[in-house]
Every structure is written in C-alpha cells, then in structure tokens.
Amino acid sequence: MAGVERSYGLASREQFEGLSGIELLQAMIRGELPAPPISKALGMLLVEAEPGRAVFEGRPGPHLFNPLGSVHGGFALTLIDSAAGCAVHTELDAGIGYTTVETKANMVRPVPSEGIVRCEGRVLSRGRQIATAEAYLRSADGKLLAHGTSTLIILGKR
Incomplete structure (x- = not known):
C-alpha cells in the first residue's frame, strides 16, 4: 500500500472514457x-490488476471494530x-x-x-451478461481469513 502517491475521489468521465x-x-x-472514496474510508487499495485477476490490500484497525x-x-x-468485481x-x-x-x-x-491483509479475486466464468468470480482474503502470513463468490451483471455502455 506504499510507494505511489494516492488521491481519493471520483474520476471524471473524460478521464476514464x-x-x-x-x-x-x-x-x-x-x-x-483517484482511488474511490471507499478505499480511504475502509483503509483498502487495489494493488494489482491483470486479465481476470485483481488484488486488494487492506489495513484493518480500530476504525473497523464492531461493538465486541x-x-x-x-x-x-x-x-x-x-x-x-474488479477481477471481472x-x-x-471501454x-x-x-x-x-x-x-x-x-x-x-x-x-x-x-497489519496488512490481501484479497485476491479471480474470474470463474464470464458470459455476455453474467459473470462469476471468487476471492480469498489472507493474513500477512498467508492464513485464510475468508473466501467467497460473487455473481455480477454486465451492463451496456456507461
């Protein structure tokens, strides 16, 4: 999560079109x-992206504590x-x-x-309208913390 100067916000249509x-x-x-505002609020950043794969790193802390x-x-x-989602x-x-x-x-x-946790997502299947992907959240020492699957709908032109 270090090394690159980060800004947070929303890119304009002209920037990403x-x-x-x-x-x-x-x-x-x-x-x-810019990284989206949720990244700053939750302490997480996209750190890798390649075809069919995306990796986030997160920095948990007291700002994320539940009542327990x-x-x-x-x-x-x-x-x-x-x-x-980003893997898809x-x-x-464009x-x-x-x-x-x-x-x-x-x-x-x-x-x-x-510390830092890493979450790697991979595309399982992608059709014209529906995609599925899986993701694994691991601790800094590689222990599995959570895993899951997502179903996503692919939308037309923005």
Missing part, C-alpha cells in the same frame, strides 16, 4: 486516477466483493459497466486488528 476495465484499474494503481472490539465482518465482505472489470471493454448481483462469503477466522 475510452479506457478498458483493465486500463482504468491499472491507471488507479499507478495513481493517475474485533474487525467487523463487513470489511472482509467488502474486500471479497471488490476483488471479485479487468475483462470488460464503456462497459457491471454491478454485483450477489456476494456470498465464509468467514474462516477473525481478521487481525492490525
């Missing part, structure tokens, strides 16, 4: 386009949904959008309250 999904995501990784003092499961679910986005042409229809996750163990 004409970029394929993978080009848009890679521009965000390089810091040429542990990291809320929504953080893991958001990383899984984001990694799976890497395969979309002007084609998508949105999540359903994401299902299994929490295997608690997310550590500090």
Whole structure:
C-alpha cells in the first residue's frame, strides 16, 4: 500500500472514457486516477490488476471494530466483493459497466486488528451478461481469513 502517491475521489468521465476495465484499474494503481472514496474510508487499495485477476490490500484497525472490539465482518465482505468485481472489470471493454448481483462469503477466522491483509479475486466464468468470480482474503502470513463468490451483471455502455 506504499510507494505511489494516492488521491481519493471520483474520476471524471473524460478521464476514464475510452479506457478498458483493465486500463482504468491499472491507471488507479499507478495513481493517475483517484482511488474511490471507499478505499480511504475502509483503509483498502487495489494493488494489482491483470486479465481476470485483481488484488486488494487492506489495513484493518480500530476504525473497523464492531461493538465486541474485533474487525467487523463487513470489511472482509467488502474486500471479497471488490476483488471479485474488479477481477471481472479487468475483462470488460471501454464503456462497459457491471454491478454485483450477489456476494456470498465464509468467514474462516477473525481478521487481525492490525497489519496488512490481501484479497485476491479471480474470474470463474464470464458470459455476455453474467459473470462469476471468487476471492480469498489472507493474513500477512498467508492464513485464510475468508473466501467467497460473487455473481455480477454486465451492463451496456456507461
């Protein structure tokens, strides 16, 4: 999550119009386009994107604690949904959008309250209108924390 100067916000249509999904995501990784505001709020960033694959890193902390003092499961679910969705986005042409229809996750163990976690998403299947992807959230030492699948609908031109 270090190395590139990050800005947060929304890119203008002029900035991303004409970029394929993978080009848009890679521009965000390089810091040429802003990371979305949710990235700042939750402490997560897209760090890798290649065809059919996307990786996020997250930095859990007290800002994500639930009433019991542990990291809320929504953080893991958001990383899984984001990694799976962006994996699909890497395969979309310029002007084609998508949105999540359903994401299902299994929490295997608690997310550590500090350090870095990584979530890797991969496309399982992509048709003209529906895609499915899987994602795995792991601790810094590689332990599986959560895994899940997403179903996404592919939309027409933005």
